[in-house]
Amino acid sequence: MSSSTIAAPFRQSGSFFALCLDTFVQFFRSVRHGRFQWREAIEQAWFIASVTILPTALVSIPFGAVIALQIGNLSRQVGAQSFTGSAAVLAIVREAAPIVCALLISGAGGSAICADLGSRKIRDEIDAMEVLGISPIERLVVPRVIASMFVAVLLNGLVSVVGVIGGYTFNVLLQHGTPGAYIASFTALAQLPDLYVGEFKALIFGALAALVASYKGLNPKGGPKGVGDAVNQSVIITFMLLFVVNFVVTTIYFQVIPQKAI
Amino acid sequence: MGVDIKVEGLTKSFGRQVIWENVSLTLPKGEISVLLGPSGTGKSVFLKHLVGLLRPDRGHVYIEGKDVPNVSERELYEVRKMFGVLFQDGALFGSMTIFDNVAFPLREHTKKNESDIKRIVMEKLELTGLIGAESKLPGEISGGMRKRAGLARALVLDPEILLFDEPDSGLDPVRTAYLNQLIVDLNAQIEATMLIVTHDINTARTVPDNIGLLYRRHLAMFGPREMLLSSQEPVVRQFLNARRQGPIGMAEEKDAAELEAEKDQGELPPLPPIPPQIEPSNGQGRKTQRPAGQWLKENNVEPPPGSFTGEGSYANSAAVTAPPATTETKQQREGGSVRLLERDRDNDGDDDGDGDGQTQRLRRTPARKSASKATAAPAKTASKRAAAKKTPAHKKSDE
Numbered sequence: 001m002s003s004s005t006i007a008a009p010f011r012q013s014g015s016f017f018a019l020c021l022d023t024f025v026q027f028f029r030s031v032r033h034g035r036f037q038w039r040e041a042i043e044q045a046w047f048i049a050s051v052t053i054l055p056t057a058l059v060s061i062p063f064g065a066v067i068a069l070q071i072g073n074l075s076r077q078v079g080a081q082s083f084t085g086s087a088a089v090l091a092i093v094r095e096a097a098p099i100v101c102a103l104l105i106s107g108a109g110g111s112a113i114c115a116d117l118g119s120r121k122i123r124d125e126i127d128a129m130e131v132l133g134i135s136p137i138e139r140l141v142v143p144r145v146i147a148s149m150f151v152a153v154l155l156n157g158l159v160s161v162v163g164v165i166g167g168y169t170f171n172v173l174l175q176h177g178t179p180g181a182y183i184a185s186f187t188a189l190a191q192l193p194d195l196y197v198g199e200f201k202a203l204i205f206g207a208l209a210a211l212v213a214s215y216k217g218l219n220p221k222g223g224p225k226g227v228g229d230a231v232n233q234s235v236i237i238t239f240m241l242l243f244v245v246n247f248v249v250t251t252i253y254f255q256v257i258p259q260k261a262i
Numbered sequence: 263m264g265v266d267i268k269v270e271g272l273t274k275s276f277g278r279q280v281i282w283e284n285v286s287l288t289l290p291k292g293e294i295s296v297l298l299g300p301s302g303t304g305k306s307v308f309l310k311h312l313v314g315l316l317r318p319d320r321g322h323v324y325i326e327g328k329d330v331p332n333v334s335e336r337e338l339y340e341v342r343k344m345f346g347v348l349f350q351d352g353a354l355f356g357s358m359t360i361f362d363n364v365a366f367p368l369r370e371h372t373k374k375n376e377s378d379i380k381r382i383v384m385e386k387l388e389l390t391g392l393i394g395a396e397s398k399l400p401g402e403i404s405g406g407m408r409k410r411a412g413l414a415r416a417l418v419l420d421p422e423i424l425l426f427d428e429p430d431s432g433l434d435p436v437r438t439a440y441l442n443q444l445i446v447d448l449n450a451q452i453e454a455t456m457l458i459v460t461h462d463i464n465t466a467r468t469v470p471d472n473i474g475l476l477y478r479r480h481l482a483m484f485g486p487r488e489m490l491l492s493s494q495e496p497v498v499r500q501f502l503n504a505r506r507q508g509p510i511g512m513a514e515e516k517d518a519a520e521l522e523a524e525k526d527q528g529e530l531p532p533l534p535p536i537p538p539q540i541e542p543s544n545g546q547g548r549k550t551q552r553p554a555g556q557w558l559k560e561n562n563v564e565p566p567p568g569s570f571t572g573e574g575s576y577a578n579s580a581a582v583t584a585p586p587a588t589t590e591t592k593q594q595r596e597g598g599s600v601r602l603l604e605r606d607r608d609n610d611g612d613d614d615g616d617g618d619g620q621t622q623r624l625r626r627t628p629a630r631k632s633a634s635k636a637t638a639a640p641a642k643t644a645s646k647r648a649a650a651k652k653t654p655a656h657k658k659s660d661e
Contacts, residue, residue, distance in 0.1 A: 124353035127315050128412075131347045132367050133339045 019137070019215050023145055026138045037143045044147035048109035052155060056104045060159040063100060064166030067091045072175040084171055085182035086189040092163040094194050099246060100163075101155040102205030105148060106238035110213035113144050114234040117217025118227035126218065136218070145210040152206025153199055160198065193257045201249050205242050212238045264292035264455045264550075265326050265344065265422050267312060272321035274307060280479050281307055285321070287474055287484040292550040294449050294456045296466045298501060299476030300510055305459040306350070308476070309425050312457070313345055314338050325423070343371065346421030346454070350428050352412030354400040360387070361396035364415045371419065386414040390444070405432045410441075417448070424448070426458040430465055438462065442469050442540060450542035453549060463504050467491060468540050471550060475501060477510070488557040491536045492565055503534060535568035 030036040071087045117140065120126050126136045171177040216234035220226035267289040274281045281304035289295050299305050310316045312323055314330045323330040328341055354363045364383045368374055374382070387393055390410040400408055409429065416424060426445070430438040442465055449456055460466060466473055467487075474484035477497050483490055490498050500508025542548055554570045557563075 120356070123351060123356075124349040125355055127310070127313075128347065128349055128353035128415075129355075130315060131313050131342055131345055132370065132415075133342050134370055135339075 016215050020211050022137050023141050027142045030138050030142060037139060041143035041147045044144050045151050048147055048151045051108040052104045056101060056155050056159055057162050060100055060163040061166040063096055064092055064163030065170040068167035068171045072171055082181040083185050083188060084177055086185040088167040089164055089186050089190045093160050093190060093198050096163060097156050097159040098198050098201035098205060100159050101152055101202050102242045105152050105206050106209035106235055109148055110209040110238055111231050111235050113210060114213040114217040114231045117214055118220040118230050121218055121220055122223060122227060141214045144214060145207055148210035149203050149206040152202040156199055156202035189260055191260055197253045204245060208241055209238045264453045266291045267455060268324040270322045273319045275319055282476060282479045285481045289455055289457055291455050292453045293471040294469060295472040296458045296460060296470040297474045298466050303476040305476055306427050309427055309459050313342060313347060344422040346416030347425045348412045348416050348429055352408035354408055354411055356400055359397050359399055360411045363411060364418055367419050382418060386417050390414045406437050420452060422454055424454045424456045428460055430460055430462045443543060445469060446540045447542050450548040468537050486557040488536060492563050533566040535566045536570060538570045
């Protein structure tokens with residue numbers, strides 16, 4: 001039976017992709033037939049937002065500050081203080097914001113989704129739903145994925161704003177940078193596509209976090225303890241996936257969009 | 263109403279662990295069947311295969327000509343509309359009130375307006391004794407109520423097949439008795455094919471038309487209630503009478519040494535009397551119910567003394583004095599009737615043939631006659647029973 005031990009990881013990822021595809025198809029089908037669960041999606045979006053907004057803001061202030069400090073030091077040494085602002089914006093909008101919001105979406109929102117679906121599964125609610133002729137993917141997974149994507153995009157905006165404000169504050173107050181120069185150099189390196197790609201990343205990360213959480217939640221192994229394990233695994237898997245996907249998207253972005261020169 | 267469920271050669275394993283192999287049986291339409299088995303023999307897993315929630319490794323489940331494990335997803339959802347399933351803990355949706363839970367299938371699958379929905383839901387809630395609890399959340403009511411609410415939800419679409427996953431686990435004996443009566447009444451009313459998965463011996467002895475027993479990764483026996491209740495097959499006998507003597511041990515099965523030691527302890531106690539089947543409370547009888555003792559008569563099996571009187575029901579079976587001297591502990595009546603299913607698959611249809619057309623119930627005279635005939639019959643087995651002959655098979659029980 002060694003073939004099954006080799007095949008097991010493939011089967012796992014295979015069924016994960018099957019779930020992703022199912023979710024995708026059922027989303028369009030439910031929209032076309034007017035069966036999309038708006039109520040559930042809005043409730044979930046509200047829920048995810050309510051558990052992520054405060055931690056996100058609190059994380060992004062120091063995050064922006066740290067980037068400002070690092071860049072401020074470096075730029076002073078090379079005599080490019082006036083570009084501190086542009087570098088900080090670049091770092092925050094392009095990379096920090098999507099990652100921060102993805103980590104929080106998967107850590108706070110994803111773990112809640114996974115625990116919720118997992119406990120429903122072991123209470124036979126999911127099975128009951130299927131027996132009643134309702135697809136749990138259409139009913140539960142699709143609204144959650146949509147909600148998570150929506151909130152991730154909004155959160156990304158929040159992180160960008162809060163992070164940039166945090167960076168500005170620290171640069172001006174602690175490092176005695178020139179306020180005007182910080183703001184004036186905003187657009188020296190950064191350009192609008194940076195924001196777009198940041199939002200695009202957030203969209204993908206939000207979908208990934210919700211999909212992994214749903215997959216793990218719908219397939220817990222063995223009782224209540226299995227749900228706990230599934231939540232744990234879903235957060236870890238999401239983190240790993242996010243960094244890989246982030247790398248891939250960034251690489252493609254640099255290839256496709258020409259960068260500004262100073 | 264009601265459809266046959268035909269299971270053929272069903273095999274399931276999780277990883278290397280075989281749950282059961284080659285399970286073949288037919289749940290005759292409109293009849294109540296019970297599936298028994300020691301803990302962990304995959305009874306609930308079997309139930310989930312019937313609805314297509316799990317896929318077997320091999321085998322078929324035919325419902326109205328459709329093979330459940332192999333139909334397309336769309337067809338599967340169609341097949342499932344025939345089902346009502348009561349899950350172990352009711353499986354209510356935690357975020358909805360009891361009313362919304364019961365109304366859920368109606369709102370999803372029908373275009374009824376709210377007042378119609380309300381009428382149907384209240385009717386089902388009344389049937390299951392839940393009036394007054396409709397605005398509560400599942401978390402706020404007791405386990406027994408959750409179970410009944412689950413039943414109400416399973417009933418709203420008037421299913422042709424009703425599956426019960428341990429309807430009596432966690433219920434007190436009185437509620438269990440009410441639930442059993444409700445099941446019988448429902449069967450009389452909607453004539454759905456029913457399968458009950460349970461541990462409860464009293465339920466198994468008094469409710470069903472057919473009993474199946476899963477044991478050691480296969481279906482040990484499946485057939486009419488009277489066949490199993492009068493069976494001398496060690497496993498069936500042990501389980502249906504809740505005895506320690508027999509092949510089932512505490513862990514899984516006993517080893518040879520333990521069985522040997524048990525053999526020395528002498529003969530098995532005689533079979534307790536077969537209790538009468540629960541009758542529908544409206545006194546009309548069920549279409550699919552067979553008269554008491556019919557199977558025994560047809561197969562020349564003599565029922566244990568005191569059968570069908572009601573005195574020998576499970577509750578006081580222990581008090582029934584043992585008739586003396588049945589010296590054989592082995593199968594005394596294998597005379598052509600009690601067929602062991604030991605991994606063979608020719609069991610299906612051995613009861614629906616005679617049971618189906620039996621729409622009106624025979625009066626009790628023939629049954630009694632038959633039973634005494636069985637007593638007198640010089641079948642090779644009967645002669646062995648030296649003693650204990652007060653005429654068996656009275657059935658003053660019902661009504």
